[in-house]
Amino acid sequence: MKHAFLLGTVTALALLTGCQSTSAPGQPPKGLSTAQDIAQRYIIVDGHIDVPYRVHNKWVDVTKATEGGDFDYPRAVSGGLNAPFMSIYVPASLDDSDESTQLAHMLIDNVEAITARAPDKFAIAMSPQDVREQFAKGLISLPMGMENGSPIQGDLKNLEIFQQRGIRYITLAHSRANHISDSSYDIRRKWHGLSPFGKELVTAMNNIGVMVDISHVSDDAFYQAIDISKAPVIASHSSLRTFTPGFERNMTDDMLVKLGENGGVVMINFGSGFVTKEARMWSDNRTKQRNALIKEFGADSEEVANFADNYSKENPYPYSTLADVLDHIDHVVGLIGIDHVGIGSDYDGVGDSLPIGLKDVSSYPSLVQGLLDRGYSETDIAKLLGENLLRVWTEVEAYASTH
Numbered sequence: 001m002k003h004a005f006l007l008g009t010v011t012a013l014a015l016l017t018g019c020q021s022t023s024a025p026g027q028p029p030k031g032l033s034t035a036q037d038i039a040q041r042y043i044i045v046d047g048h049i050d051v052p053y054r055v056h057n058k059w060v061d062v063t064k065a066t067e068g069g070d071f072d073y074p075r076a077v078s079g080g081l082n083a084p085f086m087s088i089y090v091p092a093s094l095d096d097s098d099e100s101t102q103l104a105h106m107l108i109d110n111v112e113a114i115t116a117r118a119p120d121k122f123a124i125a126m127s128p129q130d131v132r133e134q135f136a137k138g139l140i141s142l143p144m145g146m147e148n149g150s151p152i153q154g155d156l157k158n159l160e161i162f163q164q165r166g167i168r169y170i171t172l173a174h175s176r177a178n179h180i181s182d183s184s185y186d187i188r189r190k191w192h193g194l195s196p197f198g199k200e201l202v203t204a205m206n207n208i209g210v211m212v213d214i215s216h217v218s219d220d221a222f223y224q225a226i227d228i229s230k231a232p233v234i235a236s237h238s239s240l241r242t243f244t245p246g247f248e249r250n251m252t253d254d255m256l257v258k259l260g261e262n263g264g265v266v267m268i269n270f271g272s273g274f275v276t277k278e279a280r281m282w283s284d285n286r287t288k289q290r291n292a293l294i295k296e297f298g299a300d301s302e303e304v305a306n307f308a309d310n311y312s313k314e315n316p317y318p319y320s321t322l323a324d325v326l327d328h329i330d331h332v333v334g335l336i337g338i339d340h341v342g343i344g345s346d347y348d349g350v351g352d353s354l355p356i357g358l359k360d361v362s363s364y365p366s367l368v369q370g371l372l373d374r375g376y377s378e379t380d381i382a383k384l385l386g387e388n389l390l391r392v393w394t395e396v397e398a399y400a401s402t403h
Contacts, residue, residue, distance in 0.1 A: 039364050040080045042387075043082045043390065044083065044386050046084045047344035049345065049349070051069075051114075052111055063114060069360075079360075083142075086144045086145070089148065090107075090146070092148060101151040111166075122142055131143065144167050145211075147171045154179050156204050163208050169213045173216050181198045183217060193221040198221070211393060212233040213236045214234070215249075232265070234264055235267060238269055240328050243327065244276070253335060256332060256340075257335065268341065268342070270358050272355055274346075276320045323370070343364075364385075
């Protein structure tokens with residue numbers, strides 16, 4: 001299966017780069033480095049890419065090369081990306097409204113439209129088996145995860161509908177507390193963790209085969225979800241708090257240990273503000289200064305309108321690097337093992353904050369090279385690239401099949 005896929009992707013890569021795909025037995029295809037070869041031969045699952053909302057805001061045809069954004073088909077092929085989870089992102093501003101559910105369905109429609117426009121390039125993936133079969137055919141799988149459980153609207157029938165449409169994980173909350181869970185970004189702790197419905201929802205998700213995603217939720221909500229869930233949970237796009245002290249959106253070492261005991265996977269977010277304290281402090285200071293200007297001059301003032309540009313000119317953004325992202329991976333592996341870490345880049349979701357060396361979906365071979373340089377084996381790299389998430393997804397399906 002892997003070799004069948006390799007022939008297809010390497011041929012496509014050769015067309016894009018002008019390299020030849022012939023090689024000596026046992027050697028990477030001519031023109032490909034070892035890192036590129038690994039990226040092409042193994043399944044790469046990215047837990048979170050915000051393409052559906054990107055094309056909803058401003059339509060572009062990602063089945064072809066695009067000028068902007070972080071994802072399109074040629075760059076995905078070049079990077080070896082096989083299964084990017086399409087984020088069905090619903091802003092917290094729509095919580096508790098029918099518009100929330102409507103938007104989720106529209107974004108799923110967007111993913112279906114991408115696959116319908118280019119069935120020779122993309123396919124919806126409903127299961128790990130779909131991913132493996134589509135990988136063998138040289139197709140890029142598009143599984144879907146819902147970022148913000150708001151569209152469930154307190155009705156388990158909506159959970160069933162979204163599961164039938166292809167949603168395979170749900171991030172319980174986003175930037176505000178919703179009817180399911182408190183948010184790490186929201187100082188109001190409405191539920192002190194999960195709501196009564198949220199606790200019911202975790203069990204229902206287990207029973208229907210939808211992964212529980214604890215990215216974005218408060219610490220209390222994380223621990224409650226871990227206690228309730230009978231299947232492994234994921235953090236689809238989170239990094240580590242040990243590198244960003246005080247940033248609750250990231251996971252503490254104690255949370256990682258609990259996640260490991262649960263059998264779950266943390267998928268490292270690439271955004272610089274998730275990766276280093278310097279980038280985090282830059283963003284926090286910008287927010288504080290902007291809020292001070294709003295208080296002094298008003299939200300509609302010229303001072304506030306010009307603030308962002310002026311701040312960036314006076315304080316250049318401290319981009320993180322590939323090495324910083326690798327430090328997060330190393331920390332997880334050292335603490336709970338290689339079986340519990342993956343990739344959750346947040347491409348098309350974190351704007352111009354991506355690390356030097358990981359600027360778009362063509363960059364996964366750079367990540368692989370960094371892992372090789374740090375002594376990771378090919379087997380371990382394959383786990384991190386995709387097998388760990390596929391294992392969790394398979395276990396979640398297996399639990400649901402018995403309930």
